Amino acid sequence: MDRRKFLKWGSFLTISTAAAGLAGCSNSDDDDDSDTGDGGNAGPIQYPQGVASGDPRPDSVILWTRAIGEDATAVSVRVQVASEENFTQLLVDELVSAEPDWDHTVRHKVIGLDAGTDYYYRFVSGDSISPVGRTRTAPLENADVAQLKFAFISCQDWSVNHWAAFDELLTQDLDFVVHLGDYVYETVSADFQSGAVESAHAPLTLPDGTVRDDGATYATTLADYRTLYRSYRSDPRLQALHARFPVIGIWDDHEFSDDCWQDRQTYETTDDETRHTPRRRSASQAWFEFMPADVSLDLENPSFDNIQIYRAFRFGTLATLLMTDERLYRADHIIPEQQVGSDIGSRYFVPKSLLSQVEAQKMANAGGQLGPVSILGDTQRGWWKTQLRSSTTTWNLWGNEVSLLRMQFNGTLAVAGLLAQGLVAAIPALAPLVPEIAKALAQDLANADHSSGKPVTDYPALSAVLGQAGIPAAVVASQIKPLLDAQLPPSLLLDEYLLNADQWDGYNAERKDLMAFVRDTGIRNLVALTGDIHAFFAGPVMDDYDANHPQPIMVDLVTAGISSNSFFSYFKSVVDNDPTFQVAKPLIYTEENGVVVNTFNDTLRQFNADWLRYIDTDAQGFATVTLTAAKLSCVFNKLKPLDGGQAPATPAVASQTLLTVTAGTPGVTLGA
Known part of the structure; x- marks a missing residue:
């Protein structure tokens, strides 16, 4: 390969300049362009992935195709650009080569185009013509664009x-x-x-x-x-x-x-x-x-x-x-998977306080620089x-x-809310006290003993609220505590989490x-x-x-x-299949008469209301x-x-x- 051709293909981008009034012949002086027809291809050419354009600028655009012949050798095709779809007046008629080293794809940049203008393009090899593409250049940088x-x-x-x-x-x-x-x-x-x-x-x-x-x-x-x-x-x-x-x-x-x-x-x-x-x-x-x-x-x-x-x-x-x-x-995820043994806790469902601590430590180790985070x-x-x-x-x-x-997601508040709803379902007379009950349960869960991996509490704050409603502490201990204990999740869920640290x-x-x-x-x-x-x-x-x-x-x-x-389907799969998270199922969905009802939107809204103004997770x-x-x-x-x-x-x-x-x-x- 000579130096000129290497420069042409070294970064795999050929370039031509649009010129008005071409008579259908090549405007190139490249060594490869002596043939104005199919470039000597052995047989018909196909364009199995169609055509494409991209990166519009005021005077240029990138044109693309993939051209394949009957064997694995290079394929010669002409890039043609016109202002009209019938291609009677060619602005570009350039012979290029679809090289096997680049999977027979062509990436061709056309410069010298008019700003804010529609153009049509195609690739031609003898009687083998690609589909016609339409592209549009960007407006001039100082143009007063209305829309x-x-x-x-x-x-x-x-x-x-x-x-x-x-x-x-x-x-x-x-x-x-x-x-x-x-x-x-x-x-x-x-x-x-x-x-x-x-x-x-x-x-x-x-x-x-x-x-x-x-x-x-x-x-x-x-x-x-x-x-x-x-x-x-x-x-x-x-x-x-x-x-x-x-x-x-x-x-x-x-x-x-x-x-x-x-x-x-x-x-x-x-x-x-x-x-x-x-x-x-x-x-x-x-x-x-x-x-x-x-x-x-x-x-x-x-x-x-x-x-x-x-x-x-x-x-x-x-x-x-x-x-x-x-x-x-x-950089690597702030909490590496190796540190917690899983993508849960590293990339997904990550404790917010832990992530903040590790991030701060990585920055401190780097002299305050952001590179490691x-x-x-x-x-x-x-x-x-x-x-x-x-x-x-x-x-x-x-x-x-x-x-x-x-x-973000506050597990303590979310679980407290679920427990409050469950308690009211069992004792309907408590319905007016739902906010107070949820707040008390959140306090009890936060103060519980978590050394065994599951919260252990006598629910003192809840007992105080229920006592004001006429339910004695003995009833809370003998009847309500066992009901709540049976629904408690692992302690690891009772934290503030970021759902996606990726x-x-x-x-x-x-x-x-x-x-x-x-x-x-x-x-x-x-x-x-x-x-x-x-x-x-x-x-x-x-x-x-x-x-x-x-x-x-x-x-x-x-x-x-x-x-x-x-996004919803992933979380539904987790609460359906991972025993650790099954208690959180009502936070993701419920079923009514066999119909799945998305509650995940409301769960996210509860803890992110100041910035999640619109949510549709499914x-x-x-x-x-x-x-x-x-x-x-x-x-x-x-x-x-x-x-x-x-x-x-x-x-x-x-x-x-x-x-x-x-x-x-x-x-x-x-x-x-």
Whole structure:
């Protein structure tokens, strides 16, 4: 390979400049471009994953396809771009090569385009013509943009539920789509993928893969990850979405490994003691090959972080969009799995006080630095602050993988409430005293003897309340105490917990640092667009959730997954199957006449009412946004469930919830 060709393919991004009035011939002087037809391909060419565009800027866009021939050799195709769908006037007609080293994918950047303009593109090799894609450039940086419309999506597990969301998105007139990660799932046949799935999605298999003890297989090699992307992009609905809208994407964890950090996997308690650099690099390369993102990959760099995907976009004077990478640079979870022997207590259901203590100790050991307790890493955090400090747009949007909203749970208060309700059910005359009884039970549980692993108490505070109601202490001791004792949970549940320390709740010091920066720098109208957690949430992000009077700084809007099983379903599975947590079942759901009733929403609202302004923990769906200088209007689109093994017919949206963020106010209003 000569030096010129190496420079062309070294970072796997070819570039051409749009020029008006081409007569259908190549405008390139590359050595490879002497043939103006099919480039000498041996036979017909196929485009099995369709076409895509991404990362729109005022003068450029990335175009993508995967072109395969009858053998494994390189395939020559022409990239054609026009202002009209009939391609009578070509602006680009460039011969490029789909190389086997890059899985026959093409990533081509077109520059010299007009701002805020629709373009059509296709790939041509002789008589083999790809589907036609439409893309749209961003407006000029100083343009007075009246409105932007876009969607943000995440978590599209091939193996559960359905992808009717993409059909719904195709009915929208959007400027672009933001994808927040979990574009593919690295596992097949995992427990969380055991639910019903539409018949259009056959079971996936991996050419290599590693089988876990639980029977799941996870992608391990470059061939595995490429297989996932090829399979996901074989779905015609996802192809159509990419062909219609430019996508601005980042990854989350499942593009590499569930709950990953850097090049560490976390399937088993001791997994992340070992680096998995080749696996991480393979996952990054496959993402790079299949996503139309304006980023570069350095295969000569032997490290796990040989790619940078965080980047910024600007849409006139209306909005800046920052896309961050919250996996490649993050530190280990504050409480390592090895310390507690499980992901419970490390990543999930983590005692809040313990996490705070360990975080403070790690920072003290690092001289007060955030590096050991960071999601973003020092360099990216500095970039994030610099971008916001220099922003002059009305709105600042943050493509943020994991939620910034506090999701806490007070086990003592929750169990006391359940016990009070149970007591009233047994003695209905006590109904007027429910608040006092719950408060007394909380006091008794807090003061109980927990040395045996289960609370032991004579319920003195409760006895005092019931005594005022005419129930003597002897009756409390002989009749009510045994009734309550039979319902007591293990003592470990009687604490204050954070539900998910894999998200920003687990990296509280850095979150406080970012919010203090936003507050003190005077940055206004900052809104995070978030995915990951398979539920709809919305609310203000506080400067310090643990302060006596926390102040709102920005807004977090969290979309449910396209198809992944819901946040609620995971907690339901826990209380159904783990004896330790079965006593908490009423906090997650109840059953009425055989119908499951979600109580998890109310449980979360009870302990997070100041910031969780909207909650739907049992949903699949997507979010659409209309942005003007005056307000951001977000619609949470909740999807209908599977219909007899088929995706629901259009309209597949079961309900829509409108949320409004008014410029100048870091808060969320339900409705217009």
